Amino acid sequence: MHLLEKKIVQGLLPKRQAYSHKGDYGRVLLIGGNEQMGGAIILAASATVASGAGLVTVATHSCNHAALHARLPEAMVLDIKDQAQLMAALQATDVVVVGPGLGRTGADLLLLSTICSSLTAEQSLIIDGDAITLLAENPLPQSKAFTVYTPHEKEWERLSGLPIDKQTVKNNQASQEQLNSVIVLKKHLTEIYFPQDVWQNQSGTAAMATGGMGDTLAGMLGGFLAQMHNKKSAILAAVFLHSHISDLIAETSYVTLPSEIIKRIPKAMKEFESTLEVVL
């Protein structure tokens, strides 16, 4: 198991090229936020925007649109119930983040099925929160997209069938292989399972143990994947920085709220920007 620590991440974030435009930094579509959990998708989208994705669209229940715009005018919105707009957005996007505050109704499952079946191998898909549980309970055909799951231990139990005390690196690797996806297993010292190797995050503390933290990570993963060519680097950098920012805040704060972490993403990324991009 490789250790994901500061010196590893130092070379992962490429310096942006002068002759580039927002199209070069990817389109991200975030899908989630029902009538009770709109905050989750707002946090996720805020993290995606702060990470520097080129264009960010949020498909969420229309009751969440005003709050989202009030916090994040940089994002576009669409009504999660508008099938036609959603299909068009799915085709036009580079990355999809699905799950934060989604809910687990039949309609949510249908939506998830549509997403999985319509994406292509050129696109990336981050499956978080309720979307993991829905997929665990209702196996759907695997999406062709490059897929990342972001379960916490309980969700991983549902998805992999491994009880928490059986979630050893070896067992997790076997499940990862079967799912043919990258697994970001969120816990103290988060583990990231790639087809070839496993990484253990060295940043983060219990100051992060608060609602909305996972949504924030899902959004960062979307933003990093949208703009970086190297998907492995994008995932590792997002996981590390998410916790690293919390560690910086936790020096003077008892808890580190998601919205505080999001504010600090652009500065944290700058410190890890490198003109010599490293490929792991």
Add this chain to the structure above:
Amino acid sequence: MHLLEKKIVQGLLPKRQAYSHKGDYGRVLLIGGNEQMGGAIILAASATVASGAGLVTVATHSCNHAALHARLPEAMVLDIKDQAQLMAALQATDVVVVGPGLGRTGADLLLLSTICSSLTAEQSLIIDGDAITLLAENPLPQSKAFTVYTPHEKEWERLSGLPIDKQTVKNNQASQEQLNSVIVLKKHLTEIYFPQDVWQNQSGTAAMATGGMGDTLAGMLGGFLAQMHNKKSAILAAVFLHSHISDLIAETSYVTLPSEIIKRIPKAMKEFESTLEVVL
């Protein structure tokens, strides 16, 4: 009467354990906010989140959902009129805060009655604002939950029957005993009545005398009770820090607005974090 001062609080806030997750820091359900007083429940919930509660849900009039999400995406919402969702939330929560901006209609009284009768001895209940007046005017069967009342002097008069000039420590203790609850009697030098002893808060000034301040304290009490095993420590720490933060702000501000106090909760808590937890 014990003096609640800085050196006492210094040992009350436990350092979080590395191997923990948001579930370990409790679920808080805040109930309040009608069409006129949505701000009260927004302030209370913001204080709960900033205090580090694991998961925060707000049951409020649906007209307040957008504003709440715009300020506090870390919280979940539910419609205060949705009986089924509210019952489910009451069962799932560790702590209930009821009262900020609630109103005093018949429907509010029925809701309060439902809350009081459905909670168990494993849960905590903070009764604030309009909920105190409703209970004073319409005595309901005592809840099985660990209960904290947060009246100001006028509300305490209604609840205890003691006119303000009769609110001596002795009389208040007698009323506390009868109510079988903890009483946080808000005033200059707030008094806290436990079954065994009485404390007098030494922090706070008239810069706090502004609307929303009590809602903020109720929210902090919810957040502290959700995550600390020792309920007495949680209550004393919340009361002291609420005023202590105001004192820090008041050094350079004529008034200390609730939203300014809320912002500073995580930093203030950090200063009182202790690896050697003291039991009073």
Add this chain to the structure above:
Amino acid sequence: MHLLEKKIVQGLLPKRQAYSHKGDYGRVLLIGGNEQMGGAIILAASATVASGAGLVTVATHSCNHAALHARLPEAMVLDIKDQAQLMAALQATDVVVVGPGLGRTGADLLLLSTICSSLTAEQSLIIDGDAITLLAENPLPQSKAFTVYTPHEKEWERLSGLPIDKQTVKNNQASQEQLNSVIVLKKHLTEIYFPQDVWQNQSGTAAMATGGMGDTLAGMLGGFLAQMHNKKSAILAAVFLHSHISDLIAETSYVTLPSEIIKRIPKAMKEFESTLEVVL
């Protein structure tokens, strides 16, 4: 004409007494904000809250409630069209601020008429913006409340009948006498007409010449009048500090936005707090 300058204001803001509560700092009811100009009443109410009024209620079009709560959870709201609630609020309040973003429809005029006729001599009334123009065009019986008008030069022309080039101190004093109210005539070097004397504000620059600035002053006047016994001191302090804060910001900013001024009110007031209250 007296000069309103820093050394004069230094003694006007009394230090708050330890044994006091929010009731001692007054209730303010702000009335305004139609479907197009909700921002005006939001700014006014924010200034009132930041000035330290004890309890602040905003009567505005219901379409403005969510935005107001999102910015200012410290305030309560009511629907400006709800006659019964408005009447109750008018009776319960110490100060009324009417006008910011009000509009000039027949309904607005009726509302203004109700306000003027229902207030008593114990209450204060600040008449700003559209309410001034409505009163200029539709003279209503004088309110019994202590009344302050806050016209800019064009509005003063409408109210007093004096064209701008005839707005000399002498003519203005004559009009003030006739109106039996305090006049805050807003312009470069704002003039304040009391029954006995006239003051000329020495703070303020053209960096303040931006939309919403007058609404902010009206809100400050409401907040200061609500908590200070000496009405003259309250008015002079509010007018001076409003511009003084702008001057501080303008040292490093080309324009000084109302929302930036509002943020700095509590700190600015602290600098002028005095234990030796001066009576002018």
Add this chain to the structure above:
Amino acid sequence: MHLLEKKIVQGLLPKRQAYSHKGDYGRVLLIGGNEQMGGAIILAASATVASGAGLVTVATHSCNHAALHARLPEAMVLDIKDQAQLMAALQATDVVVVGPGLGRTGADLLLLSTICSSLTAEQSLIIDGDAITLLAENPLPQSKAFTVYTPHEKEWERLSGLPIDKQTVKNNQASQEQLNSVIVLKKHLTEIYFPQDVWQNQSGTAAMATGGMGDTLAGMLGGFLAQMHNKKSAILAAVFLHSHISDLIAETSYVTLPSEIIKRIPKAMKEFESTLEVVL
């Protein structure tokens, strides 16, 4: 091609005259923001307000009003579908900014047609985003207003007919002449085409390549044109400062979000304020 650099801009922003009021700094009407892209017009309007325009009104879909007021109480709103109010606002304004988040429906085209035909030679018109594409696809009679187009390269291709690799200075100048408007061609080293000369912006980096950046520039152009007599100076100053602020932020941030740029406009303008106004 002239280089637009710091020393050129230093003399462009006039110091405000003491005896002035908000009317002297112009009225700006921003038109855009449909149900999906309300954030775009919120960013544009925020930039206009922060630039110091005297009075700012936003015509946008009513679903965006609450979010706009929650972020920007300094602006007024009107329903983009209310023809009568829109016509009145078009007549009363000094500057129109049309396009951010507008959409491209038939109704949007009709609206654009109304705008173009109703403005007079005394007014200014900034045509951005969707409005450019609409005009490229549906040529309308030229407006009598002083007109600025703000296309990126792809939009310029649509409007001028020049494929990106044919967008040479000479070809662009020819198109500019035909359009009889100022062209702000947004790209790395943005070019500004006036009837007499061409300027190349020297500020800006790829940290700006993110959604909402163009909306922000359109809003700044509106704010600068509203308050400066010299239109050329206004345009050059707005383009340079927009990128210059980004450069300052980019020293410590990987990306520079539009909302962060907007916050810093008043301070950046102050640094370029000059008592000796230069005419280029």
